Amino acid sequence: MDLNIKVNDKNHLDIGGADAIDIAEEFGTPTYVIDENRIRDNYNRFYSAFSKYYPDFKVFYACKANTNLAVMKILESEGCCIDAVSPGEVHISKMLGFSGDRILFTGNNITNDELKYVHDEGAVLNIDSVSALNRLSKMIDPEGVKISFRVNPMVGAGHHDHCITGGIMSKFGIMESEAVEVYKKAEKLGFNPVGMHSHIGSGILDPEPFKLAIESTMDIAGKVHQDAGIDFEFVDFGGGVGIPYTPEENVVDLDKFAEVNVGLFKEKLEQYGMGNPTMYLEPGRFLVGDACVLLVTVNSLKQSYRKFIGVDAGFHTLLRPAMYDSYHHIVDASRMNAENTQTVDIAGNVCESGDLFARDRLMPDVEEGDVLGILNAGAYGFTMSSNYNSRPLASEILVTDGECSVVRERETFEDLYAKQSIPPHLK
Ligand SMILES: Cc1ncc(COP(=O)(O)O)c(C=O)c1O
Numbered sequence: 001m002d003l004n005i006k007v008n009d010k011n012h013l014d015i016g017g018a019d020a021i022d023i024a025e026e027f028g029t030p031t032y033v034i035d036e037n038r039i040r041d042n043y044n045r046f047y048s049a050f051s052k053y054y055p056d057f058k059v060f061y062a063c064k065a066n067t068n069l070a071v072m073k074i075l076e077s078e079g080c081c082i083d084a085v086s087p088g089e090v091h092i093s094k095m096l097g098f099s100g101d102r103i104l105f106t107g108n109n110i111t112n113d114e115l116k117y118v119h120d121e122g123a124v125l126n127i128d129s130v131s132a133l134n135r136l137s138k139m140i141d142p143e144g145v146k147i148s149f150r151v152n153p154m155v156g157a158g159h160h161d162h163c164i165t166g167g168i169m170s171k172f173g174i175m176e177s178e179a180v181e182v183y184k185k186a187e188k189l190g191f192n193p194v195g196m197h198s199h200i201g202s203g204i205l206d207p208e209p210f211k212l213a214i215e216s217t218m219d220i221a222g223k224v225h226q227d228a229g230i231d232f233e234f235v236d237f238g239g240g241v242g243i244p245y246t247p248e249e250n251v252v253d254l255d256k257f258a259e260v261n262v263g264l265f266k267e268k269l270e271q272y273g274m275g276n277p278t279m280y281l282e283p284g285r286f287l288v289g290d291a292c293v294l295l296v297t298v299n300s301l302k303q304s305y306r307k308f309i310g311v312d313a314g315f316h317t318l319l320r321p322a323m324y325d326s327y328h329h330i331v332d333a334s335r336m337n338a339e340n341t342q343t344v345d346i347a348g349n350v351c352e353s354g355d356l357f358a359r360d361r362l363m364p365d366v367e368e369g370d371v372l373g374i375l376n377a378g379a380y381g382f383t384m385s386s387n388y389n390s391r392p393l394a395s396e397i398l399v400t401d402g403e404c405s406v407v408r409e410r411e412t413f414e415d416l417y418a419k420q421s422i423p424p425h426l427k
């Protein structure tokens, strides 16, 4: 089993050297608990796997996975760059000390004001459509401005249909058939198009689609290099590397993955005489996914037509199971040594029947008051949470060598309406 699970001598779940039960008692639940060292370790394993085979390599953390300030600051201190998808992510990154040249902005259906804002903040724009190129050229002085284009490599993969971003049905990127003309047009407008980007999807454990995407993207880049005379400073193959969520899945063999993909990249560089552009990758899930556990408390056991374990969180806290039918491994953090004895559904507190963290899950004899750990909650966990059912957002705790810091306070009832106002005639 490749899941990141540690148990302490009290048979409690250990998160980064801290006891999950102590954390739940001190800070309450639901709470996201983030292990600082695991993020650093994930980053360093990822960076060294690729830079070993191709030193001109940079990691752009896809911060849509987790924009907690502490998480981003940890990655900033490691030298990581940022893949931003919205002006808000650019703003946060700048505020945390990422300089503009460490931010690549890959937006989709972006307004003129947003294009201008991102440019003015110094981030490099990765353009997703001819419309955006035309509009940007009117918003700013394009002379010499470095940009790149997202292409659709016609390869797509992902853990769910919603997470596949390449191929004929995808709204992302420009088509191969228009690439040469688009780069020529960008130059004519005065831009300095220096990059090409693709991203095929998210949550991919199979190495095959990545190979196809590298080949396809490099074939497009090679054509643009030869027919439009573009000298690429970087080629970016996006993110998407998956992590094991179930006990049966295995971690990606990073060294092999890097060796094969860098090998393909180098072959294509040589084939098209493209020199040595920097290779970018944009992992989100891989860097933060297994570095965080969502702690929830069991508040009710119910034997109905099925057996339910009811907890104090719901899909407003962690949406992935309800939205993608995603599996998250769940442990009884209070009794890690207990044998599984029953098959249960683990249900949340939202007023919707789809609000389940697990169906037909083998669990031990869980008791009311037990703390459950929902694993691999670091990516697309808190960032996709909401106030649905007027539930305050969860807190977040950072664990550093066993020491806990509150990095996000739990919301209060007052936060639920802090931005609302009642017009005078209703008062
Ligand atoms: C453009 C882009 N880059 C990177 C990522 C990160 O993906 P993942 O978290 O699967 O690595 C995404 C999300 O799918 C994305 O849309």
Ligand SMILES: N[C@@H](CCCC[NH3+])C(=O)O
Binding pocket: 064, 163, 202, 203, 320, 379, 380
């Ligand atoms: N939100 C998705 C990943 C989408 C990645 C963004 N392009 C998930 O939880 O798996």
